[in-house]
Amino acid sequence: MLETKAAPAAPESTAAGQPAGTHGTTIAVALCIVTILLAVLDSNIVSSATVPIVRDLDPVHGVDRIPWLIAAYQLAATAALPLYGKLCDSLGAKKIFIGALATFLTGSALCGMAQSMGELIAARAFQGIGGGGLMSVTMVVLRQLGATDEAQEGKAKESDDKGKPKGGGDKKGNIGGIIAGAGMALGPWLGGALADHAGWRWIFYVNLPVGIAVLTAAILVVKLPARTTRHRIDFLGAGLAAAFSTALLLVTEWGGEDYAWTSPTIIGLSLAAVAALGLFLRRQATAAEPILPLSLFSLRTMRYGFAIQGLVGVAMMGSIVYVMIYLQVVRGIAATSAGLFLVPMAIGMTVVGLLSGSLVAAGWSQKTFVVSGTVFASAALALLTTLDTDTGLWTLRGAMLLMGIGFGQLIGQLIQLVQDTAPPSQLGVATTGVRFFQTLGTALGASLFGAVLSRVYAANGPGGSTSDIAGLTGTARRQALDAFVSSADVVFACATGVMVLALILATRLPGTRTKA
Secondary structure, eight states: OEEEEOOOOOOOBOTTSSBOOHHHHHHHHHHHHHHHHHHHHHHHGGGGSHHHHHHHHOTTTGGGGHHHHHHHHHHHHHHHHHHHHHHHHHHOHHHHHHHHHHHHHHHHHHHHHOOSHHHHHHHHHHHHHHHHHHHHHHHHHHHHHHHHHHHHTTOGGGSOTTOOOOSHHHHHHHHHHHHHHHHHHHHHHHHHHHHHHTOTTHHHHTHHHHHHHHHHHHHHHOOOOOOOSEEEEOHHHHHHHHHHHHHHHHHHHHBTTTBOTTSHHHHHHHHHHHHHHHHHHHHHHHOSSOSSOGGGGGSHHHHHHHHHHHHHHHHHHHHHHHHHHHHHHTSOOOHHHHHGGGHHHHHHHHHHHHHHHHHHHTTOOHHHHHHHHHHHHHHHHHHHTTOOTTOOHHHHHHHHHHHHHHHHHHHHHHHHHHHHHSOGGGHHHHHHHHHHHHHHHHHHHHHHHHHHHHHHHHHHSSSSOGGGGGGOOHHHHHHHHHHHHHHHHHHHHHHHHHHHHHHHHHHTSOOOOOOO
């Protein structure tokens, strides 16, 4: 075990020797928002640029390696999440933020310079290690910036009896969550646009000037409280968490596609995931300082918050991915143009997210918006179940706007609920825990919905897989399109059921109220 000990407590200050003020905090918040946007965009920006990448690096065998190219970032980011949370609580959020950003930028440069698919996949994994930290640690930084800002304004007296400041920090953290959601929606469109007009390497190179500027400014501007306590880093627990998440994500990535669900590979990975999970839980119950303390789950808000966030990850996968597939397969819309249909969703998420954050800061209950968000998201997914081959595209845009209104209330407020409930010394592990459950939910959603789509299409289609639709003509094509739409409707119905379950859990949350 590695023990770390921070320097004696002392408020960080500006070069002039005075505490960083509101102006410095505003700049730091802006840096965090840019960082979150970079991380989230890069998690899905490659999906719409795979064709030019394969054409350039490996036109013969590159197509077979696309799944690894897309999965490498997510696998690495997810595997590193639990460790980032503990490091953040042990060494301080600023140090880990800077380290994660430097890793991310190094990975971006390596991706842009890759000369083969193998090099690019390896570089994407390295980039993902940094990207996973950026998304989670930046949320912790935002929270601590809000607490510091509030203390400097003389509002520490409004903290609760555990010393967890409320109000300003909530609003900043909510903004970060909304920016993350908007980035999820806009990533595929931006990736396609860069690949078409600047070359695929600029998908990665564009991170460098922005990221270096953020890194430099963060070193100079971001001021957070110093750590004063001793901590042990549970690397064994982190390794078991990484093994579990990697095995599970590989099952969801390969199952039913590269390998049959009953194949030795998938069965072996599934058993490995179960074994790693069991060992991880045992380790968390016995370790002196676990990376994901099981005591967090004794808190009702924490328990339901993690579960709802996982269900949101499942439903978002169903809404974004399969709407894009519907537009391209059924309506014949190019990938870049199809990405524009996510703009209403991004607008809805951003506007309602900012509004709900302001209302919570003014004293509204966070539970109100979590319940409302699940209602709106459920309604939007239910509307998508009515899609057919001739549905008006403005109806689809309306459904995506409604979806954004729902998810915009959920993403930011769920993070804030968890952060409000977590003990201050475990803010990092609680925040990364939220991201961890959402990521696993997204992976499970991809697997579940992919299996549903394939099975329903196989039962109702003219034969073959959905990838054969493009080569069909006449009656066979019409039958295939009808079968595909019916299959997509079943996927959206499943996603609706997931959100209804999230709604039921949301009503079980304890009522919370953040002081203005």
